[in-house]
Amino acid sequence: MSGRARAVTVVRTSTANLASVLTGFERLGCTVRTTADPGEVAAADRLVLPGVGAFAAARRAIASHGLEDALRERIQRGHPTLGICLGMQLMARGSEEAPGVAGLGVLDGVVGSYESGGGWRVPQMGWNLVTPAEGCEIVPRGYAYFANSYRLTAAPGEWLPVWCEYAGRFLAAVERGPVVGCQFHPELSGDYGKALLMRWLEA
């Protein structure tokens, strides 16, 4: 980062393990803080929405902290925001993992499950090659680390898609300006992930 410290705010709504995300940005020279406050989520220069665990529980946590409007608004206004793994899924309209539970709805799609069988292990656990569509400026081509049982398959119109293959084609990531959702974990994707995070920090 050539000495320029950047401030990154990470949404923390539960005891989810954030160490990888926090240390990932710290290694890039960022100053990192966590928050569950709607005002801070709205005002953050750069916001990360991480996520592990279950869709319904994570969605409830967002609601119980009153973060929905702040998240929706900053994503719709194009303020730099990075959703990781479940954090990307939460941007969708909903998920087969939790029927009846509404997502943030800023990504027009419903998250589905991988079909087990045919030799495909579920969860998908490991490194897979992701290929950005023409025009993507943040997510590079390369191998990224995934640990997921659910994924989006259709590209919502106003987002640029990044594709990947696992028991069929699925959305590895989406980007719209400095708003990015990654199904994989850039913070666990070694040099590839660092390259992605650097681009996002500079977007």
Added chain:
Amino acid sequence: MLPVRIIPCLDVRDGRVVKGVKFRGLTDQGDPAALARAYEEQGADEVVVLDVTATPEGRGTRLDTVAAVRARLSVPLTVGGGIGGIEDAAALLEAGADKVAVNTAALRRPALLTDLAARFGSQCVVASIDALGSGGVRGGGGRPGDSGYEVVVRSGTERVARDAVAWARDAVERGAGEILLTSIDRDGTRSGYELLLLRAVRSVVQVPIVASGGADSPEHMADAVRAGADAVLAASIFHQGNWTVEGVKAALAGLGVSVRPGYSAAGQTARAGEGAA
């Protein structure tokens, strides 16, 4: 199939990496954080840290070791050893683990796997199974050891009268998202992975399997992949400098096994090492 994951394993005692043979005669191999970082630079796809003395001596896994490794490692980190319950797992995840490998406590209370999966997701929960035996079916009644492999716990010091293959299936049904499958008979012997064990477990679970115990060469790793492993774990051959992760990957690619190539900032993935899918 994804590229096979190459996973160096750091067996840690008192904050230092150690390695023994069949879990005994431990010798010092270095600083965990420095070794983890070096392996990532060589191309490791993941790192496993096991506190090999945590259970026998009744200690929790050293959180400071996990935090130190995390601070330097930007690939996935699995931590096991002495996880007695959900709060131990939560503390390890908080300290920087991405997955927790549960062994003894899950056998004593299998619902722990369900609880962990509900709270953290199955992708966080690894069932670590230490198996004793060398195969050969001994009957069909579902009794302990019927597959020719029985489960041992407390770092290999205690038998629990449980069939290893049946336990693997049960562990997945209860919520484990991955199986770390170690052959005690092969551990540290460099005689190759226990392939019959891998095939037997592969035939009963759909989740990823990490093969462990006995690796001495890329040929052994290729054999494990053909027997159904999605990832191969090794310790001695990396710690003692016989092989680098990079060297293993190049050799595996030559054997037709798909491995993850290194990333170059130019936006292209390196071609070398990109094997058959």
